[in-house]
Amino acid sequence: MLAALLMIFFVVPNEKIQGVAQRIFYFHVHLAWMAFGGFVFVAATSAWYLRTGSARADQLAHANAEVGLVFTTLVLITGAIWARPIWGVWWTWDPRLTMTVVLWAIYAAYLMLRRLGQGDETITRYAAVLGIVGVLDIPILVLAIRLWRGIHPAVVISEDPEAGLKDPTMIWTFVISGIALALLFTWLVSLRARFAAIDDAVETLHLEKENQ
């Protein structure tokens, strides 16, 4: 992580069109990719939960949704901060931005539903269905630039010969940032999943104590 930050702030050259503000993308893009990966994992583990009723699957879905939501929130914040100097506005209803807000809302609803359900199995199953359906937003979000010709730039591969990651240092910075954020995401998910497992064990102990 330290290596990624040092490269972003002190080593990598400025991109020709966007200047210094483009360096926000080294984290912004990976935050988005990690969040998307997390939501795909939510869908997979939710399907696993619906099929087998596995508590572990449910805990993993919960952990990935929560950390994914934190990362999506950061995608929206860093995107707005990048947009101000480049587009002149903090926010615009570009298709990709709009679909990111929709994704954020889906997984915020997923977590709220779980919280309101307080471990109720029926509500947990409804949340699992939402976790699976919600992931359908991701391909729409990814293809939004091509489908509706939005103004969000293609960061990694650009048709513009002057734009994109052309310098090898830029590519290395992008790769190192990706590894750093993948490790951070994995660590946060494992931490959150461990808490969810302890939470479930405590809940079971409470029930056993009440029944005694």
Next chain:
Amino acid sequence: MTGIDYLGYAYSAIWIALFFYLVALGRKASKLEDEIKELRK
């Protein structure tokens, strides 16, 4: 404001948000510890 200001804001926002998330996780951990202590009594 210059591009470097926005760069600072973006990375500060990331670390501040992650800090608050870790604080929230820490609170959850101490709440669970209290519940476990309560159950052991």
